[in-house]
Amino acid sequence: MQKKEVKYKRMGFFKTIKTYRWLYLMLIIPLTQYFLFRYAPLSGLQVAFKDFSVFKGIAKSPWSTPIFKYFSEVFNSPQFWHAVKNTVKLNLLDLLFGFPMPIILAIMLYEMNSLKLKKVYQTLMYLPHFLSWVIIGSLVAKIFGTNGPINNLITSAGGKSVNFLMDEGNWVVMYVVTGIWQSAGWGTIIYLAAISGVNTELYEAAEVDGCGRLRRIWYVTLPCIMPTIVIMLILQLGQMVGIGFERPYVMMNDMVRNSADVISTFVYNRGILNRQYPFATAVDIFGSVVNMCFVIGANLITRRLGEGGLF
């Protein structure tokens, strides 16, 4: 491949265009899409620095004075810090409880003796990943609602019915559990791939040395898949401030708004519902910048660890 590049280097500009015209022509559609819907929208970021008026449009709206007016509004807003706190809290809980699950499941799946049963289990475990958050949210509401089967079981056993979704503490638990339900099974794929890449001679050697199954998992499997675990961990750490819109939005209700309002739902409420575009854009920018710092930081760490970095 290197040789080819050298061979074509001498070609003039027009000759290059002519030789590869078909390849360049192909790019017209996708590049138009990229510029029109990925780069051009960035121009909207200036709204955060403007006294935006819908009638004047983005370009003609005057710059706000002082220029960081809306940023200071954001940083002085208690609801904003509340949303940041909730985002970090929910993400940390996801990390703490959600992260280890696919690793544990993948190890157990790999150790299963019946390959047929393993296939069936895998198929069923992946299923929640393909359901939309609206469907998952509906399932949660139907199952943990006041007339749901869980509460019916509790009351018929003589207990008091529990408000799973309307109580803030319970809601957070439900949020985390739902996340695990949706993604733990699917998450096993990457770890199963890592585990099946482990040299089986290591297992045999461990067995010869008298390791039982659990010790073999602890001393051979886990160290061998550690690079994958570290990369996945760093990837997730890189998304500490980023949070999807659909999962919290679909699960939220008025009673738990205090615990459930995260950055994405906060932006939606302020920006799209209440049309405070400059304010909401400023929140967006804050999120993007912090996120980028985390991603770049995460990438530096992976490089340091000798995993080659992510980009």
Add this chain to the structure above:
Amino acid sequence: MSSPAAVKPGKAKGRRYLGSEIVFNVILTIFVLLCVLPVIHVIAKSMSGRAPVLAGKVYLIPKELDFNAYVSVFNDPTMQTSMFFSIQWTVIYTALAMVSTILLAYPLSRHYLPGRKVLMIIVLIPMYFTGGTIANFLWVKQMGLIDSPWSLILPIMTSTYNTIILRNFFESVPASLEESAKLDGCNDMQILLRIILPLSTASLATIALFYAVARWNNYADVRYYINTSSKFTLQMKLYQVVFASSSSDVSMVEGGKNSVLAETIQCAAVVFSTVPILIVYPFLQKYFVQGVMIGAVKE
């Protein structure tokens, strides 16, 4: 996933580590049941009569079999509209996204193409830095696409992630095929259409399914961009039926005043929106796993 060679020692292990075998299987079985039971419960409820649902007696098996909830859902014109709207625009989206992705992935896969590195950077930057919800919203608004189905298509027409997966597939096609076609006088477009694409049907199917499921399940952009109820996708409609049921939406169904009847209807609506995914799921699963594995292989 494990090779046949690894199976035999595994069998031997089984007899030796009976204790851990049982524990592992029990935990896995519980997890798998937890994955499936919620869906079964909702299906059971949707097919049950009013009385047992009201009494909270329906768990996993339908009681007093009754399909009226489905009749109501199927006969509801807004539900039908949403279903057809979702299908129509999922198909359009998938087709356009495939065209755009192929046309981007192929030049990216040609190592000799001058400017390929710049192209790669242009493609990768939006993965790490995006305008965010509001900037995108204002842009869609400025383009006059608010409340147009195209707002659900154009902004997400080319996924960088899918493009890179497809590029990796294209790179694996032997270069000799391309060279001999060039000697026969084919241009790059003809090579793509006649040689590369026919050789990568499995990967194209994977990517198409990725796109279709993403569009089908996506809810946020409908929430942001669409205001008219005739342009609600099935997900949006379902959200209304289930979560806004105390308001006017229940009246979509004649007998909706009764909260228990509404409950079975809500469950039927959930099942109704899940069925398309369940139908394609067997195909999905095979292809998606392939796709994830290929995506996971680093360049």
